[in-house]
Amino acid sequence: MAYLFTYGTLQDLQVQQYVFGRILNGQPDFLLGFKKMENAVYGRYSLVIQTGKIEDKVEGKVYEVSEIDLNKADIYETSAYSRKIFPLESGLKAWVYVENSK
Numbered sequence: 001m002a003y004l005f006t007y008g009t010l011q012d013l014q015v016q017q018y019v020f021g022r023i024l025n026g027q028p029d030f031l032l033g034f035k036k037m038e039n040a041v042y043g044r045y046s047l048v049i050q051t052g053k054i055e056d057k058v059e060g061k062v063y064e065v066s067e068i069d070l071n072k073a074d075i076y077e078t079s080a081y082s083r084k085i086f087p088l089e090s091g092l093k094a095w096v097y098v099e100n101s102k
Contacts, residue, residue: 001065002095006061032088033054034049035058045080073097
């Protein structure tokens, strides 16, 4: 199992049902050293930007997910995002969708 940190639409229960076929069980957590930008992708969706400043943090939820779940989330998030692992305030390391800089 892996962890997925979400800060936007993947927290929505209807979106979870659509993407994963079920509602995920998540816990509140924080992504450290990042800021959240609203309407940054396609003028509609959030994006987190790494600042490197410890005082910057993004509130979200962390979910325990399978590799199949991550593959489904990759399709949902499109090529606008890439998935990378970062540490959370809780001490967990989780996958986070960040800007795709390819």
